[in-house]
Amino acid sequence: MPLDKIPESVKVYSQFLHPVLMWVLFALTLxxxxxGVQIRRTRAAEGDLKKELIKGKFNVKHYQIGSVVLxxxxxxSIAGMVITYINNGKLFVGSHLLAGLSMTALIAVSASLSPFMQKGQDWARYTHITLNVVIVGLFSWQALTGVQIVQRIISKL
Incomplete structure (x- = not known):
């Protein structure tokens, strides 16, 4: 379907799907x-505290939520680019797009470390943690720049 055949109302409202999804995703990431912190606490705990923490099944929940986040x-990321293209006929290659693509690549690498972590490889665990801390940092910055983009979109309505 050519871009000029897409109803204007779809174009306008679609611009808000990516930001809403990303804020939900940011909350899930946190x-x-x-x-993940609870898993680390469980690993380090001893005795009754460890037994209590194990009941929380933090490892299972972390894996499941991490899969949803991935x-x-x-x-x-793809939706944001598609919606931008539909509404503007081009992508704006800037820091917001590049940081978002970097986050997507980093989360794929982070998730790919799961089999190694399941086998007890500490290098994979520390790499996973480091990558995810970088992702949370980038995501925080993305949230701020995303709000600025949404404000520009609203001002043009």
């Missing part, structure tokens, strides 16, 4: 971080 990050 929850995954919390779960999927939404990839879908959200």
């Amino acid at each position: 929850y995954a971080l919390y779960l 999927a939404l990050m990839v879908v959200g």
Whole structure:
């Protein structure tokens, strides 16, 4: 379908799908971080505290939420680019796009370390943690630049 055949209302409202999805994704990312910290606490704990923490099944929840975060990050990145193209006929290659693509690549690498972590490889665990801290930092910055982009879109309505 040619871009000029897409109804204007779809073009206008679609511009807000990516930001809403990304804020939900940011919250899920922070929850995954919390779960990861709880896994570290569980590993370091002893005795009754360890037994209590194990009941939280933080490792299972972290893996599940991490899988959702990975999927939404990839879908959200692609959706943001598609919606930008539909509404502008081009992509704006700038820091927001490049940081978003970097986050998508980093999260794929981070997730790919799971089999190594399951086998107890500390190098994979530390690499996973480092990559995810970088992702959270980039995501925080992306949230701010994304709000600025949304403000520009709203001012043009």
